[in-house]
Amino acid sequence: MFDQADWRIGQQCFLLLARETDQPLPRLGLVIAKRRIRRAVDRGAVKRRIREQFRLRQHELTGLDIVVLMRGPLPAGKENWTPQLARLFDKLLAKRRQD
Template sequence: MTGLSQGFPPQLRLKKAAEFKKVFTNPVKSTDRYFTLLATPSDFGRPRIGLAIAKKMIRKAVHRNVIKRTVRESFRLQQQTMGSIDIVVLARKEALDAQPETLRKSLEKHWLKLVSKCASC
C-alpha cells in the first residue's frame, strides 16, 4: 500500500457498468442518515470508489457536485488505511441539508466499518 499517493488518479475509480454491477450483486452494506455505502473485496490491490448520486435524491447539480467532492476528498485522505475493496457511494436526501464537515465524519465511520467488514470476507 505504500505505492499509493494522496491523489485521486483514474485507477482508483469505478468507471464501467460491469464494475458497478459487481459491487451491487453481493455487497457488504453500511448505512446511515446521509449515505449508503456498498463494498466488495477487489483483486486490484488498491481501494476503488464509484459514486452513484441520483438526480432523484439530490435535484440540483450544484448540490450533487458538492457531495461528490466531499466524498472524493474523504476517500482520498483515507485510502491508505483501506485494503483492496471496491466501494459504491449512494447519497440520501438528508445529505442535501448537511454541512460538509458532518458528511466527512459520517464517511469516516463508513470507511472504518467497511474495512473491518470486508476484512472478514
C-alpha cells in the same frame, strides 16, 4: 456489485457497498441521484467530499471496490454530514479487520 457486496454499511444519508478484489488499488463508485440533490453544483460538492474521504483512507482500502449510494436528503448545514461519511468508512475498515 450491488448484489455481490461483501459488506453493506448504511446510515441516514448514505449506503456504502464494498467488495474484495484482486486488484491492488482501491476503486470508488458514486451514485448521487438528481432527485436526491437537485442542483448540479451541490451534487458536485457532495462527490468531492466523498472522494476526499476516500483519498484520506486510500492506503487502508487496498483491494476493495467501493460504491457510495445517496440514500436520502442531506441534513441541513453543509458540514453536518461529513463526519457521518467518515464514520461509514471507519466502520467498513473495522468490519474488514474482523473478517
